[in-house]
Amino acid sequence: MVDLKSGANPLFLREEELRRGIELMFYAYREFTSEPDRILEEIGFGRAHHRAIYFVGRYPGITISELLVILRITKQSLSRVLSQLLERGYVEQTRGKRDQRQRLLSLTESGRALETRLTDTQRRRFAAAYRSAGAEAVAGFTAVLAGIMDPKDLERVDRLRARADEEAGEQDKADGRAGLAAKTGR
Amino acid sequence: MVDLKSGANPLFLREEELRRGIELMFYAYREFTSEPDRILEEIGFGRAHHRAIYFVGRYPGITISELLVILRITKQSLSRVLSQLLERGYVEQTRGKRDQRQRLLSLTESGRALETRLTDTQRRRFAAAYRSAGAEAVAGFTAVLAGIMDPKDLERVDRLRARADEEAGEQDKADGRAGLAAKTGR
DNA sequence: CAATATTAGTCAACATGGCTGACGTATCGC
DNA sequence: GCGATACGTCAGCCATGTTGACTAATATTG
Numbered sequence: 001m002v003d004l005k006s007g008a009n010p011l012f013l014r015e016e017e018l019r020r021g022i023e024l025m026f027y028a029y030r031e032f033t034s035e036p037d038r039i040l041e042e043i044g045f046g047r048a049h050h051r052a053i054y055f056v057g058r059y060p061g062i063t064i065s066e067l068l069v070i071l072r073i074t075k076q077s078l079s080r081v082l083s084q085l086l087e088r089g090y091v092e093q094t095r096g097k098r099d100q101r102q103r104l105l106s107l108t109e110s111g112r113a114l115e116t117r118l119t120d121t122q123r124r125r126f127a128a129a130y131r132s133a134g135a136e137a138v139a140g141f142t143a144v145l146a147g148i149m150d151p152k153d154l155e156r157v158d159r160l161r162a163r164a165d166e167e168a169g170e171q172d173k174a175d176g177r178a179g180l181a182a183k184t185g186r
Numbered sequence: 187m188v189d190l191k192s193g194a195n196p197l198f199l200r201e202e203e204l205r206r207g208i209e210l211m212f213y214a215y216r217e218f219t220s221e222p223d224r225i226l227e228e229i230g231f232g233r234a235h236h237r238a239i240y241f242v243g244r245y246p247g248i249t250i251s252e253l254l255v256i257l258r259i260t261k262q263s264l265s266r267v268l269s270q271l272l273e274r275g276y277v278e279q280t281r282g283k284r285d286q287r288q289r290l291l292s293l294t295e296s297g298r299a300l301e302t303r304l305t306d307t308q309r310r311r312f313a314a315a316y317r318s319a320g321a322e323a324v325a326g327f328t329a330v331l332a333g334i335m336d337p338k339d340l341e342r343v344d345r346l347r348a349r350a351d352e353e354a355g356e357q358d359k360a361d362g363r364a365g366l367a368a369k370t371g372r
Numbered sequence: 373c374a375a376t377a378t379t380a381g382t383c384a385a386c387a388t389g390g391c392t393g394a395c396g397t398a399t400c401g402c
Numbered sequence: 403g404c405g406a407t408a409c410g411t412c413a414g415c416c417a418t419g420t421t422g423a424c425t426a427a428t429a430t431t432g
Contacts, residue, residue, distance in 0.1 A: 024335060077419055126208060140322055161206075
């Protein structure tokens with residue numbers, strides 16, 4: 001019993017290491033959302049609005065169904081926050097040119113301003129943590145997180161990022177979309 | 187404009203690196219909670235119950251007010267989940283011997299079983315991610331998370347862990363507490 | 373071209389888990 | 403003995419998730 005818990009026991013160390021990771025995840029996520037939450041509260045929005053505005057800003061021209069796949073919530077839940085964002089002029093919709101059923105979402109000027117304000121607090125927090133931990137630690141951080149998340153999400157993130165990279169600098173042409181699903185067909 | 191977004195621009199790289207961290211955090215946290223959530227649903231509990239049961243298991247003999255500090259919720263919110271855990275026999279309370287006002291919380295046999303079942307899914311997930319990312323990555327992961335979280339939380343976690351380590355193998359004596367606040371006075 | 377599938381929107385009802393505010397009780401410590 | 407502390411509780415509100423049922427417009431396919 002004593003031996004099972006003693007510091008010299010490798011299983012105890014491993015158990016402690018795993019628990020530490022679990023706990024840091026809990027505490028870090030709470031802090032990660034705390035500053036945006038405060039700003040959102042000022043203007044009568046919640047965390048769900050941040051998520052929507054973030055991904056619309058990230059992938060301008062994204063459709064409702066694509067956003068649903070990313071957020072993994074029901075369309076009823078998304079509809080609630082999205083209609084508020086539309087009403088209050090942070091997000092706008094246009095119909096897809098190729099497929100008229102689709103609603104292509106993008107941020108308005110004030111939507112971009114809000115997204116920047118919200119995400120900046122997180123960017124700053126990450127930048128500070130990255131700076132103090134060092135470049136190698138950052139690589140380890142992202143490697144472990146990538147191992148924790150759903151491989152499907154990881155694949156999608158990587159795929160979209162690759163596409164965004166190769167399209168960076170190009171004109172948004174054709175039907176005005178940013179190419180999110182232009183080739184995926186999903 | 188093109189230059190600002192081109193891959194050669196260091197500011198763009200930095201921006202992408204920060205956004206990637208932010209997004210991985212979102213996706214990883216969602217996955218991190220998904221398996222416990224499924225188990226909890228089976229037995230009619232929610233994520234809040236897991237948090238309570240986790241920290242009671244982590245710090246047996248913890249008081250209500252200490253748990254409130256860790257969880258950062260109101261006592262009314264905690265009371266809701268805790269009374270259910272007590273009713274259904276996962277957690278038990280004893281009065282503090284030194285201070286009779288305190289309620290010292292600990293897990294019952296079935297509470298420990300549930301905690302193990304819930305947390306094991308997370309442990310496995312972390313263990314797999316740690317294994318595939320390597321030891322160095324793990325160090326980076328925890329360093330970055332430590333930089334993201336509230337320093338007060340970090341300090342407390344480290345302090346409690348140091349205490350648990352030095353007390354490992356000792357008998358729980360005196361008033362039956364695990365020494366969580368024995369010396370903190372908080 | 374007609375049938376079917378897909379995309380999006382909406383209404384209604386419910387659960388979880390946060391919150392505030394207001395009190396009550398027992399116990400501790402000065 | 404009195405003020406502070408630890409805990410419990412009632413009542414109600416809000417945000418954000420859920421299921422289920424249905425409609426409308428458009429696209430696709432046999």
